[in-house]
Amino acid sequence: MIYKTIQNEKVPTFGLGTWLLNGQECTDGVAHALDIGYRHIDTAQGYDNEAEVGAGLEHSNVARDDIFLTTKLKPSNFHRDAVLRTTDESLRKLGTDYVDLMLLHWPNPSVPLEETLTALRELQDQGRVRHIGVSNFPPSMVSEAQQYATIFSNQVEYHPYLTQDKLREQAQQDDYLLTAYSPIARGQVFGDDTLKEIGAKYGKNEVQVTLRWLVQQDNVAAIPKAASAEHREANAAVAEFELSDDEMARIHALNRDERLIDPADGPDWER
Numbered sequence: 027m028i029y030k031t032i033q034n035e036k037v038p039t040f041g042l043g044t045w046l047l048n049g050q051e052c053t054d055g056v057a058h059a060l061d062i063g064y065r066h067i068d069t070a071q072g073y074d075n076e077a078e079v080g081a082g083l084e085h086s087n088v089a090r091d092d093i094f095l096t097t098k099l100k101p102s103n104f105h106r107d108a109v110l111r112t113t114d115e116s117l118r119k120l121g122t123d124y125v126d127l128m129l130l131h132w133p134n135p136s137v138p139l140e141e142t143l144t145a146l147r148e149l150q151d152q153g154r155v156r157h158i159g160v161s162n163f164p165p166s167m168v169s170e171a172q173q174y175a176t177i178f179s180n181q182v183e184y185h186p187y188l189t190q191d192k193l194r195e196q197a198q199q200d201d202y203l204l205t206a207y208s209p210i211a212r213g214q215v216f217g218d219d220t221l222k223e224i225g226a227k228y229g230k231n232e233v234q235v236t237l238r239w240l241v242q243q244d245n246v247a248a249i250p251k252a253a254s255a256e257h258r259e260a261n262a263a264v265a266e267f268e269l270s271d272d273e274m275a276r277i278h279a280l281n282r283d284e285r286l287i288d289p290a291d292g293p294d295w296e297r
């Protein structure tokens with residue numbers, strides 16, 4: 027697996043996303059991913075699958091300490107009481123004493139960042155949340171969050187058609203992990219001629235080239251979701267090859283600022 031050092035800690039930067047993975051498929055998928063080498067698992071209160079993810083951790087043959095486990099607070103749980111209460115619930119469902127990373131899933135302008143992050147710092151002091159992070163935060167909001175807590179990660183949509191240059195620069199400057207969600211553009215990278223051509227040289231497909239491109243960048247992690255064992259295995263091939271600087275640049279040039287996840291009440295992304 028691929029590790030990077032972020033804030034002096036070695037972090038596995040290739041993981042399994044679990045949005046829309048539920049029930050037995052989720053439990054089996056998480057256990058399988060861990061058993062074939064994944065060491066980073068991403069869930070959220072909002073995915074309604076923390077218990078199944080927890081069962082997957084338990085059924086795998088990998089020790090808890092070797093796994094980087096992320097969950098996310100629902101924006102409706104950002105007031106202090108709800109942060110404390112629902113983090114406990116998440117830990118209980120996940121069957122663990124701590125999460126490696128707790129993210130604020132989306133900005134919620136109706137609750138001061140200071141309140142939510144101060145509550146999370148209490149949990150951090152107790153060892154129940156190892157790191158604090160955010161998700162779907164534009165650069166200026168990351169800076170604001172950094173006033174109240176050490177931000178370990180910002181998780182955002184990031185793929186060859188949305189290359190997030192400003193956030194990548196900020197992540198490198200401030201040494202946080204930029205975690206790419208929807209890293210294969212929810213399947214849309216399939217059929218891309220540039221990715222296909224680059225992959226042909228290595229015997230890899232468009233998805234594998236895209237994932238390699240992400241994890242080969244400083245401070246970047248990728249968490250593709252794959253319900254099928256075949257896809258999980260194919261995606262883990264990121265560790266098997268390396269792209270040249272020229273190929274990395276060609277993939278960056280595919281950017282067209284295309285956002286697949288952009289709710290009406292979402293943030294001003296340029297902020």
Ligand code: NAP
Nearest residue numbers: 043044045161207208209210211212250251252253254257
């Ligand atoms: P994604 O990972 O870009 O794409 C998932 C889709 O690609 C699934 O339909 C999957 O099919 C397919 N796929 C995976 N590997 C493949 C392969 N090797 N060949 C062909 N198809 C393949 O999209 P995503 O689920 O939106 O994002 C990934 C994760 O990011 C989520 O699961 C979640 O954990 C996180 N996320 C976070 C946020 C946020 O607001 N923070 C938002 C969106 C996503 P199968 O499932 O059928 O295998």
